[in-house]
Every structure is written in C-alpha cells, then in structure tokens.
Amino acid sequence: MTAYTVQQLAELVAGKVEGDASRRVEGVASVDRAGPTDVTFVVDARYAQRLGPRSVGACLIAPDMQMEANGTAYIRVESPELAFSKLLGVFHPEHRPDPGVHPTAIVGRGSRIGADASIGPYVTIGEDTVIGSGTQVGPNTHIDDDVVIGQDCRIGPGCTILHDTAVGNRVRIYTGVRLGVDGFGYTPGADGLMRIPQVGRCIIHDDVEIGANCTVDRGALGDTVIGQGTKIDNLVHVAHNAAIGENCIIVAQAGIAGSVEMGAGTHVGGQAGVSGHLSIGPGARIAGQAGVFGDIPAGETYSGYPARPHRESLRASALTLRLPELFRRLVRLERRLDGEGE
Amino acid sequence: MTAYTVQQLAELVAGKVEGDASRRVEGVASVDRAGPTDVTFVVDARYAQRLGPRSVGACLIAPDMQMEANGTAYIRVESPELAFSKLLGVFHPEHRPDPGVHPTAIVGRGSRIGADASIGPYVTIGEDTVIGSGTQVGPNTHIDDDVVIGQDCRIGPGCTILHDTAVGNRVRIYTGVRLGVDGFGYTPGADGLMRIPQVGRCIIHDDVEIGANCTVDRGALGDTVIGQGTKIDNLVHVAHNAAIGENCIIVAQAGIAGSVEMGAGTHVGGQAGVSGHLSIGPGARIAGQAGVFGDIPAGETYSGYPARPHRESLRASALTLRLPELFRRLVRLERRLDGEGE
C-alpha cells in the first residue's frame, strides 16, 4: 500500500496542516478504529469524544473544531466528510480494467466502441450500438441493438441493457441491473390477457447510479426517464413511463409504479411503494415502507400506509397504541352514566 | 419506418374507415402526442377532449363514439384499445434473432433444440433438455439438465432455468429470471439448521409471462405451478409448492410464500405479501403492500396489514386519522361528568 505524508494529503484536499506535516500515513480508518498510521476525520464534539486522547496519523477537522495537541497531525478543511471521501479514493483507487475489447466479446454490425473503453469477456453487444470512450463493461453483460451509452460509465458484470436504451455520461450500472425491460401492460382480449407492445425507451441521464439487481422498464409509448444525478439502491423497481427527477435518492427495494412523476431531490425510503400515475413534488421525503396512494406536495414528508403527512402518521400511530386505554376510559364513562341513571 | 394507408390499417384491425382511407400513417402515438401522420385511439369523451380539434393521421374509435370531421381518418372498431395494441406491434415489430444455435452456445448430451429455435451466444444448456421450435434463448442464459421448454417461447438474456423445470408454449421469461430455485426449507439438526433437499419441480404453463429478476422456487416434494396465462411483473418471488391459478396478475415485488393456493384470475398488487399455506379464492383482489395472513374468499378485495376486507380497512384507516379528535371528545366527556359530579 502506498504511503503519503500529511503534507501530501493536505494538498490533495486543499487543507491546512496543524502539527507534524511530515508524519507518514498509510491508510484510512473510521474514528473508532484509526491508529497511528491512519487518517480519519472528526466533524463535531461527539466524533472528537470517540477519538479520545489517541494520537492518530492524521485527522481531518472542520474550520471551527478545537482539538487537543497529542501528536496527531490535524488537517483543517471546509468539509471533513468530503475530504475523507476523497482520501478513501486515494488510498483505495478503483480497479480499472485494461482498455480494449476482450477477444471473447461479441460486437454486432454497426456498433462502435469508444477509445479507451473496456469491454470484458463474454460480453455480447448487438447491432448499431454506441459505447462511449472510457466506459467499462463487466463480464457476461448483454447490451442490445440501438443502445447509446455515454463516456466514463461503469456497467457491472451480468447486466442487461435492452434495445433503444440511452445512458448518459459517468453513469454507474451495478451488477445484475436490467434496463429497458418490457413494462407490465396487458389488455383483456378474446384469449385472455393480451400483451400491449412496449415501444417506448429507457433514458438514464448523466451521473445516475443504479444498484445491483434493479429493474427499470422501457416506456409503453413514451419514455421512462431517470434524471441527472439520481442515485438508486439495490433491488429497486421503476416501472414504465415513470419520470424520476434529478438528484433523487431511492433506497433499496422501493418500487415506483408506472407513469409516476417524481420531482427533483425527492428521497424515497427503503421498501416504500409509489402507486401509478401519482405526482410527487420536488424535495418530498417518503419514509421507509410507506405506501403512497396519493399525490405528495413539494417538500412534504409522508409516511405510513396509506402514506400521509409524517406528523399525522406519528400521532395516529401513537394514539393507536393507546386504544386499549381509550376503550377502558370509554367503558368507565358508560358505567358512570349508567350508575347515575339508576 | 414503414408507412401504411388508413385503409391498410383498417383491414389489419377489421375496422371501418370514416374519412380519407388513403391518408398515410407512419407511426403510433398516444392521444396527447399524436400528430398528422400518427394513428392513435379514443375510447370515451375524456380521450376525445384530450385529442381536441387536432387532425391526426388516423384515430381508432369505439362503435358509439361521435367525432368531429376535421380531416382525421377515423377507424371504427369493436375495441379501440385492442386494435391500437395490435397496431403497436405492426409499427414496432419485435426483433427476431436469426434461428440456429450460436457457435459459442454449449449444448449437453441428449438435448434437442427445435426447428427455428434461436439459441444465443454464451448460452449453456445441460443434458437431456428439450427446447421447442421457434423458441428464443437470449445470451448468457443457463438452462440445466432435464428441462422441457415448449414452442415459441422467449427466454431473455442472463436467465437461469434449473433442472427438471417444465415451461409451456408461448411463455415469456424476461431477463434475469431464476426458475426452479431450491426452496427455503430447513430443519433443526445436531449441527444447526439442516437443508431439506428440494426435489419437486417448477411448472410454468402456456402463455405465462414472468418479469425481470423474478425468482420461482421448485417444489419441496411436489411442484410449484404457475397457471396458464398468468402474468408476473418484475422482482416477484414465488416460493416452493405455491400453486398459482390461471390468468392471475401479480404486480412487481409481490411475494407469494410456500404452498399458497391461489385461484384463477386473482390480482395481487405491488409489494403485497401472502403468507404460507393460505388459500386465495378465484378472482380475489389483494391491494398493493397488503400483508395477507389469512385465507381470502373468492372475489373479495382485501387490503391493509394485516389484510382484511377493503371496506373495513378503509374505514379503520379513516377513523385512525380521527383518533386525536376522538381523544379530545373523550376528555371533554370526562370533564363534563367530573363537573357534574362536583
């Protein structure tokens, strides 16, 4: 493992050293586990307490933190969290496979692979598909016909990207993701349910991340869209014609039904579900496991089943627990009235 | 893109033209987006209003609809939705890979591949497996030993169909589906939980569709069965020995536990869960996110957690929101009685 001086680290994160700038740092660690050759970070008094009197290799601290002089080299930065995140990448650089198309990859007619792209073994790429420069495609992934993938994307192993899907730049598609799946649309016909052909597209904008084993349907007629910068955790389902705004956060196992319109900056908790054709305002927050059956205004926090404003849900939930007491008090009143009536 | 005259389209859907039968149509579009060379459809006055005074290429209308003469060529049909669905397939025909076994596919001893079947690159097929004529198997899919797959099926890329699974005709298995997985069965033994060998089969009947990344277990001793015509959305789990009837609809992320018996025509909402060994009557409807812990009679609609008749759930849910008011009224009564007692 490479080692750095505190001075070198401070330069990487545009910080100011207080202490021994020549101290040698060999790794990153959480505040609870950091030792004499680790860099860690402290954002507030609680973190400082967890660090205690230990002398660690280096410690990133916020502009206003007062720390004890105990041999630790402090690096004062605007945001210790961001700086620490950057140093994580410095000490643990992501593996970059060699550029080029692996000899076992199969690339269809008319498809173009960008410079410095890396296409792994047993990848299959259809016809007339374009893959941007610097993009990595993991082993055993299938990319269909007429797909466009931008630059510097990472597509994991074992993914499927179906025809006419468009993926922006710097997008991360984790292993096992399925993009552009036929949506769930049927109409009653003479011989039972008839499949409605799904002819829309699946559009993933720049800087999106989609977690392992997620599924994103193509549109029925129009498009399914994931807005720029949105991050999606594992095992999430996004149905046909959903339009997810920019910079949303969707936690694991949540489900977004068809034609949902979700504004920018919305947070969706784990295992939450949003019913079809609803409108979720920008900046809304949906709690974990919430079942959303109606529109949510911008900036509001909803929870429960059916989901309602969080404060209402909390109050109803608390009072539900007091139902036994409520029944007892009611019976007592009835008895008193009966007694008085005698 | 191929173009058609209105007359040609009318013949394809057995409709009657009212207007310019020679008008040229180049695509399909929803009523909100249809332009002068698109065919769309209108089922009622609300749709007609969304179409407004626009003249579009062609418009499929129901037998009793009155439309304005504005240059649009109308095609009168029994069911505009079904006719439109058919035209979607005409304008966007599904890609059919060339028939034949890709040279990189590995087919085990004793396995037979039907005429016109298409086996994609890097597919692996075990021994003594039969794949029917016209069936397509996508890249990187694994089909195990002793599997039988019928005719004209579409198996997506990256699927796994495990040993002794039987799949009917015209079945669609979307990408990432796992069929015939060992069920979740353990029994306490001397060294902790012992796996109970799962020796039953997984049986998928004709015209079933199973969405991306679903899992269907094999039976423990008997079989897990998905009835004819049933449609299953993405990320659904069906456990060992479940018997799903014909023409059911199971929406994304629902879970059907072991040995559930589900009658024909049942609808299961997204993220709903049905506990083990329950009996769900034919035509029952289970709302999204419902948690079913007891049998459901035929034709009934259940919702909530624990699920109960939808009307009861709705009433309880509405009154739960009024609990703060209820407590206030109770306190007022107690005060009045106390006051009177003074």
Place this chain on the structure above:
Amino acid sequence: MTAYTVQQLAELVAGKVEGDASRRVEGVASVDRAGPTDVTFVVDARYAQRLGPRSVGACLIAPDMQMEANGTAYIRVESPELAFSKLLGVFHPEHRPDPGVHPTAIVGRGSRIGADASIGPYVTIGEDTVIGSGTQVGPNTHIDDDVVIGQDCRIGPGCTILHDTAVGNRVRIYTGVRLGVDGFGYTPGADGLMRIPQVGRCIIHDDVEIGANCTVDRGALGDTVIGQGTKIDNLVHVAHNAAIGENCIIVAQAGIAGSVEMGAGTHVGGQAGVSGHLSIGPGARIAGQAGVFGDIPAGETYSGYPARPHRESLRASALTLRLPELFRRLVRLERRLDGEGE
C-alpha cells in the same frame, strides 16, 4: 431410479424396522401422496390420520408413535423429519458436475483453483483469487480479484462475487446473487451527491446459504458480515456494514439496512425491513412485513409498522377494527349527556 430395501433405509437413518424389512422402496413422498413403493414419515396423530389405513412402502415414525399393522414397514427413529430429509437426499442425490476447469472459463493471473473444484463454462475469475477444493462454480458466474472462497461451496450460475469478498466453507450461493456490491453511500458535494468510496469487505461465514437474486453490500470502511449457519431466502438485501449473527433465518424480500447488528438465531419474516444502525438482540423474531425503526431486545417478537411487541401490535390491530363501534359508543354517550343537560 435406484431402489432400496426397508432394511437398507433403516441403516441409513439409524432406525429400527417394525414389519417387513425386505420390502422394496423406490421413492420418497409426502404423507398425502405416498404409495406402496414410497417411504414417507409421520410425526404425530394428525399425520397418522392423513396417512389413514393406506399401506405404504415404508414410514418413518417417532419413538412414541403407535401405528396400525397394515403391511406398512415402519422405521422407528429419533426424528422422523431429519431422517426423511436424509432419505430425500438418498433418492434424489444432487447433481455434481465433473471436477475441473471448463476450457471456456477464464482464470486470471495468480488465482488458484482447489483440487476437485468444478468451474463451469463461461465463468470469469479475476486475479489472485483462491477457490477451495470441492467447490462448484456455475456457468456465467463472475468472481473478481482477491476473493477467497472455501471448500465444498456451491456457487450457482449467473452470480457475481466482487473483489476482496471472503466466503467460508460449505456455503451455498444460489443463482443470481451479488456479493460485495458497493454500498449506498453519498455525501453532498459541489456538483450534487458525491459517491463515498466503499472500501470494506463482504464476509460470508461457513454454512451460510444465500437465496437467488439476493444482494449483499461490501462494508463502507469496515466489513459486512453474515454469521455462520445463517440462511437467507431469495431477493433479500443486506446493506453495508450490517453484521448478521450466526444461525439467523431471513425470509424472502426482507431488507437489512446499513450497520444493523443482528444477534444469533434471529428470525426475520418475509418483506420485513430493519432500519439502519439498529441493534436486534439474539433470538428476536420479526414478523413478515414488519417495519423495524427501533432496537429489539433479545428473544422478543415484534410485528407491525412501526414494529412493536407482537402482543401490543395484535391488540392495537384488533381495536383498530373496532373503531367504528368506538365512535358510535362515544356519540351515544355525548347524546346522553346532552339529553341530561337539557
């Protein structure tokens, strides 16, 4: 199919024959379906009733069961269930692929494959990875760099095991599982959400089983750990830095959020969710679909949303259904008081 005498079966399960020890048994069957050449098992009077007067090939019975003499050969054993489970494996032995590395498998520099291991077609293995003896890896699976997998494991087809993951002995990873996925960690930066590099590991201990299409994240800084003997059903998500104890049972589609500490022997029901950073005591039971938002003490059973002690949940749930009655009784009281006030 191989046949056995009742005597042979009795020896395999260390049981004592009562009846015709030379009777020939050709298969295993449930008590409801067992015929004259099947072995089945009976644990109590209810099972005996389901068997009825039928004479079956052989029947495993508990030490204290009294059965009718009707030609059935009884095998008396300590645990009929365990013995039956063993015989299931005798009559349906698991397919073992031939040992060796398939010529299409790609094994990176520095990786070592144990004796008798079986590496299937189109498997890709990174660099400096170790796979123990007797371990089977199914087709199309990708194992990354610096992974260690123990002995006698079964890794299904189409799995992904990412870098620095460690898997113990006798572990079963079912098809489509993703291990060592980057956790869901972001921090606000100048250009929107910044990914926090996930540099911890994913550690799977001996005898663990992980169901189809599950996802297990690597740790952010420390490790994600699944304890010895724990069994996980299909489509479960385990987030970064979760520490799952030994011999836990986690049913399908459950979700365990980041940094959860779960004690040994905990049961998590299907579709249940456990929020981040919670502590679940050993032996706790979490009901299906429960939404856990607080710590759970050892041995306690929790259910509902938000989850609380099961008895409380049940009572609150029952009284919620009586809310219409409660409102009626309240109104009656108000009227009586108003009447008295007149």
